[in-house]
Amino acid sequence: MQSYGKWSARARLLCASALLASGLSAPAIAEDDSFFTLTLMVGEGNSELAKIAQIMAQDFGKIGIDVDLQFIDFAAISPRYKLTSKTGVTFEDGGYDIYFSGTSLNTFPDPSGIYVRYGSDQFYPNGNNRTRYVNPEFDELIYEALATPNDEARWETTKEAVALLREDFANVPIYRTPKINLVRTDIAFPENKSYYGWESYAARWATREVEGKSADEMTPREKTLVVATDGSGLEAFLPGFHDNDDTTRALNYMAYDALLAPTLGSYATRDGGKKGPKPALATDWEISEDGKTWTFHLADGATWHDGVPLTADDVMFTYDLIKNPDAGYGSSKFIETNGVSWKKLDDKTVEFTAETFSPLFASEMFTTPIVAEHVLGDMPPAEIKTSEYNTTTVIGTGPFVLDVYQPGEFIRWKANDEYYGGRPFFDYVTFKVVPTKTAAFYAMKAGEVDITNAYGFTRELEEINANPEIGTIEQPDISMEIVRINHDHPELSKLGVRKAMSLATNRQVIADVVFDGLARPADQMVPDWNPAYSPDLPPLVYDLNEAKKALVEAGFDYDTISIDGPQ
Structure with a gap:
């Protein structure tokens, strides 16, 4: 784990460099001129998130919120958010204050995806409410939506619930990007079991086409599908004892x-x-x-x-x-x-x-x-x-049986010759732990992996498109990055603080500078094509003066620090 301390001089310098490169100014913030400190967890090895963290920390510092950047291995983040979900503890006690989290909430076809993330009875291990968000009005709305058989009425009620999440600043949405992963061009999926529709489940049914070779003539490597994953391994071997996406991909979809x-x-x-x-x-x-x-x-x-x-x-x-x-x-x-x-x-x-x-x-x-x-x-x-x-x-009962498992390195599955649905094409499927997007990209170029999962490639597209051996699997506008908030944190429990954080988030700069315009600012927990999107809600804006006003409304006094208060 790498710490930059309380928005340290090193972190300020990195942020200043990033902002100056984009033509923005980066005025210095005096040490300790803040109301309180929040620890922002950032997954190691993700250059985009590192830049976003620096931009946001700089802007939060301008309104009096100090940010302690902690760059942490992805595998170490999961135990922290689970502990917070279960107990509400902060970063100091083994949980988290705030952290970046990618979410595919907007792909859920029904209100269940919203419910399991924000229902007050969905704390770990019962669900996926990582934020300790509790609002009886939201619960009532989402329960009503879940029990409504009529599609139109169900979505109208869900829309009210999603609007309430926005009003409460349950989390801070930042940007949406296409979900782009990589696949070698000799890998094929049956038309009715495409990667787009079935995601990792399609690894069961993938095939390889090698020119001039039948399946029987292929080498052992050619008859092995290697999937790069950023997870650290299996949380559990029985499906009901985990809620980790990486484990779901590498276990449920293969063996059960x-x-x-x-x-x-x-x-x-x-x-x-x-x-x-x-x-x-x-x-x-x-x-x-x-x-x-x-x-x-x-x-x-x-x-x-x-x-x-x-x-x-x-x-x-x-x-x-x-x-x-x-x-x-x-x-x-x-x-x-x-x-x-x-x-x-x-x-x-x-x-x-x-x-x-x-x-x-x-x-x-x-x-x-x-x-x-x-x-x-x-x-x-x-x-x-x-x-x-x-x-x-x-x-x-699934199409693959466990062959070799090396925690933190790989899990290899062997084809089940007796599978009732027909033997898979590949003799083996290996889920290889590749912790960073950069490493996964180079592993793909070197032919060491066949599919990447969950990384999301954007800035590499020009180089990818120039390589005839690498293709892309693109799902438009379904991946959203948010700042997850621990609502049991003594400061983050205040609506004004969460509102100020949103107002101090420069979504347009992040989309334009960090992603070269390939991302779009996010202003709700669902995209504008989702039935639960509320077109009448005003967009989330970047306004440091209004952010300061929100902090004043939350009880903070700018006369106690050297930063000027709102105008």
Whole structure:
């Protein structure tokens, strides 16, 4: 971890250089001329975020908020935000004050993505509310949206909830960019399982086309797919004991299957296109007219990696485990809220019934990976988390079985020859830990990796486009960078402080200078094409004088420091 101290002289010099290069002035800020200090965590190795941190720290200093820049390995950030989510502690006590966070919240097809990030019952480990944001009015709105079957009405209520997040400055949105990752041009995806629609899930079905060679003639390297990831490894070996995207990509999508396969499309209807539920362990299902009962028929030939056949008992066990408070496995909130129950009809058929209808029934309930009853069923639920099946051994039903795992270095999966959905093309898929975007870029150019995941390339596009061996996977305008805020911090709990931080964020300069115009300023937690976007809300502006006024309204007195107060 690299610290620049309380917006130290070194950090000020770096910021001044960055701003002067863009034609902006960077007046010096006297030491200790501030109301308080916030620690801003920045992932190491990301040059864009480093520049943004310097720009924002300079501007925050102008209104009397001192910034302590801490450049931290990405793997060390996750334990900190989880501790804050669970307990509310600040950076000094092992949590965080503020930090940069990329979010794909705007890709969620329904209000569930907003709920799990801001609902007051969604603190870790129940959900992904990393900010300790609590607002009963927001909860009421998002719960109403979740329970509204009509699409138009659901989105109108969601729009109100998102507008409230903006009004509360729950976090500080900064910019939106296209999500651009890299793929070698000899890698192909089936048309109906494209990387765009299925993201990392598509690694299961990827193929390689080598001129003049059949699959049998390819070298071991050519029959191995290498995915570069910025994560440090697996958080857990059982899906319900983690909420880490890197673990989801490298574990859930490779070794486990759910009743239905996840997609980015809406689950509210079955329209035969990209949207709607997709078969996985359930090859067919019926839905009652009121949408409250789903009956699933399990795939013939589906077996666990140890050869034991999948049965309805495994499905029953998985959902019983989620509901059991002693297990601490996943979140039972949706089950409890909607009164969901389940029963076995026969060895290959399971029926789920809800007391209330929810348009999110499929996405919230049936994309949960199924785990093996014959492996875990005899264990006391409280002991499963510390068992070998969550620490060293993987037994799933997915297309790949665990081959080698070196924590912090790589995880290698071997093709499951007996997979009920058909053997994958690649003999092996390796998720290789490449901590920085720069290292991932050079690894791609050197042919060491085939796909990059989660880095987001923008400034490298000119060089990428000139290389015939490297292609791009671009998803327009779905990746947003925000400043996540610990609402339990004694200063950040004040609305005026959060408002001042937003007013002191120069989004346009960041978009133009740091990203050469490839980014767009973000002013809401969803983009303007999302149904929850509120076009009537004024844009977020950069105004240091108004930022000072917000701090005065929050109780700070500029007569106590040498910085001039608002005009």
